[in-house]
Amino acid sequence: MSDEKKELKLFYSLISGEIYSVESDEVKNLDRYQIPLLKRPNSNCKKCYDRMYIGLDIHKDIYVICQKCAKKYVDFDNMPDEEIVVETPKILDEIDFDTIAKDMVNG
């Protein structure tokens, strides 16, 4: 057995809105809603009061991250999926022109 101390990584959960520590070898098991942080926010942020979130997105059921603190504290180098912070563009379904044409003829 090694008495080597396990390295802890700081994470912020968009699901619970909490900042917590994870052992470095557990990080790979986290889902994409867990945002890696460089350190615990301590800037007396007026937008989020160092909670890292400014509100709850009721449509997606996730906490909305404070952009000001995200720039400062999110560990972007270790971020597996940046799309969660940045809105992803919606891909429109291909329009079925044949069906539309038939509908117009029939009725």
Ligand SMILES: [Zn+2]
């Ligand atoms: Zn903030």
